[in-house]
Amino acid sequence: MAADPQEVMRNLERLGVRISEPKSPRFSGSDQLRLLQEIEVACADGSPAEFDRSLHESGWETLRPAKLDVFQINVGRLCNMGCKHCHVGAGPDRVDQVMSKATIDAALAALDKTEAGTVDITGGAPELNPHFEYLIERSRARGKHVIFRCNFTCLVLPAFAELPGFLAENRVEVVGSLPHYRKRNTDTVRGEGVFEKSVDAMRLLNEVGYGTGDPQRVLTLMSNPAGAFLAASQPALEREWKASLEKSEGVTFDRLIVLNNMPIGRFLKWLERSGNGNTYLAKLTGAFNPATIAGLMCRNTVSVDYAGRVYDCDFNQMLELPALYEDGTEITVENLDLERFTKRRIQTALHCFGCTAGQGSSCGGALAE
Ligand code: SF4
Numbered sequence: 001m002a003a004d005p006q007e008v009m010r011n012l013e014r015l016g017v018r019i020s021e022p023k024s025p026r027f028s029g030s031d032q033l034r035l036l037q038e039i040e041v042a043c044a045d046g047s048p049a050e051f052d053r054s055l056h057e058s059g060w061e062t063l064r065p066a067k068l069d070v071f072q073i074n075v076g077r078l079c080n081m082g083c084k085h086c087h088v089g090a091g092p093d094r095v096d097q098v099m100s101k102a103t104i105d106a107a108l109a110a111l112d113k114t115e116a117g118t119v120d121i122t123g124g125a126p127e128l129n130p131h132f133e134y135l136i137e138r139s140r141a142r143g144k145h146v147i148f149r150c151n152f153t154c155l156v157l158p159a160f161a162e163l164p165g166f167l168a169e170n171r172v173e174v175v176g177s178l179p180h181y182r183k184r185n186t187d188t189v190r191g192e193g194v195f196e197k198s199v200d201a202m203r204l205l206n207e208v209g210y211g212t213g214d215p216q217r218v219l220t221l222m223s224n225p226a227g228a229f230l231a232a233s234q235p236a237l238e239r240e241w242k243a244s245l246e247k248s249e250g251v252t253f254d255r256l257i258v259l260n261n262m263p264i265g266r267f268l269k270w271l272e273r274s275g276n277g278n279t280y281l282a283k284l285t286g287a288f289n290p291a292t293i294a295g296l297m298c299r300n301t302v303s304v305d306y307a308g309r310v311y312d313c314d315f316n317q318m319l320e321l322p323a324l325y326e327d328g329t330e331i332t333v334e335n336l337d338l339e340r341f342t343k344r345r346i347q348t349a350l351h352c353f354g355c356t357a358g359q360g361s362s363c364g365g366a367l368a369e
């Protein structure tokens with residue numbers, strides 16, 4: 001169940017977050033899948049690319065889950081920004097797609113049925129959910145490691161002045177997305193002034209002990225390429241980013257994760273509009289790396305949406321491809337049965353090549369050297 005949009009709006013008013021952006025067109029999961037299928041892409045032997053065939057040829061009969069480690073909760077698609085490459089299709093107008101407290105409680109009850117050690121809170125901008133701190137406190141009370149994925153820019157708003165201290169006190173790992181360590185590149189992707197706000201937020205986090213090597217206060221940066229190309233080598237980029245941000249801005253962080261752009265959401269729209277669809281998918285399929293399969297995020301993660309529906313991963317959530325029990329029943333936080341869940345077959349499609357290309361890609365970064 002989604003939160004009452006009026007409650008969400010009142011909370012935004014309290015936080016001083018203005019909802020002034022124009023509505024962005026919604027792109028349904030079925031439309032995304034249709035568009036993906038229309039992009040003709042062939043394997044090296046000339047046959048049409050099919051993810052399941054590539055799996056079989058790599059010795060995997062089908063994709064099945066391993067042990068569940070990460071319980072990822074997307075608390076809503078509401079975001080203070082509306083980036084043109086957003087795979088979530090998040091934006092300031094998504095007030096009707098925010099998780100209610102009742103659904104958070106149902107998700108926590110489902111979490112209790114599992115052995116997942118990590119609660120990964122994502123969005124949109126999760127801190128705009130009226131029950132964000134409640135979710136962190138209830139997860140920490142269960143002894144879980146908590147990850148908070150943010151875009152940094154809310155952290156500099158006066159209403160969030162206490163948030164860095166709250167996160168530090170609760171030993172929450174902060175994963176902040178930043179397109180680039182150069183101002184020009186970041187502002188081109190996210191808008192004028194975003195780089196400065198992001199660096200200011202990093203500074204606030206550094207002040208409470210984040211990004212200084214303390215394992216209880218981990219600050220991770222996350223970046224995707226700005227166009228239709230694959231992510232570069234993660235270790236090399238991490239060295240470059242660390243040196244540059246410390247030297248030019250005086251801020252530090254602990255690790256960098258780089259992700260391939262998934263051909264879904266607004267990025268898929270952009271691929272279509274710019275005529276880059278075939279080229280990009282050919283790049284992904286051409287770089288298929290069987291060494292990434294064992295570590296695919298869908299094998300150890302579950303993804304829950306704002307309404308309590310369960311997916312194999314965040315990307316399948318955006319494509320509205322629900323996780324299914326073997327009898328075809330859609331899985332929700334209310335009907336989660338771990339034994340049946342573990343036996344399910346993971347839903348795959350062409351977008352999965354985004355996770356297996358090159359060094360691989362997941363919410364935790366690269367999957368192979
Ligand atoms: S990419 Fe991140 S910051 Fe940008 S709209 Fe999407 S969720 Fe918000």
Ligand code: SF4
Nearest residue numbers: 297298313315352355
């Ligand atoms: S998109 Fe990636 S994580 Fe999701 S099901 Fe496909 S391979 Fe797994």
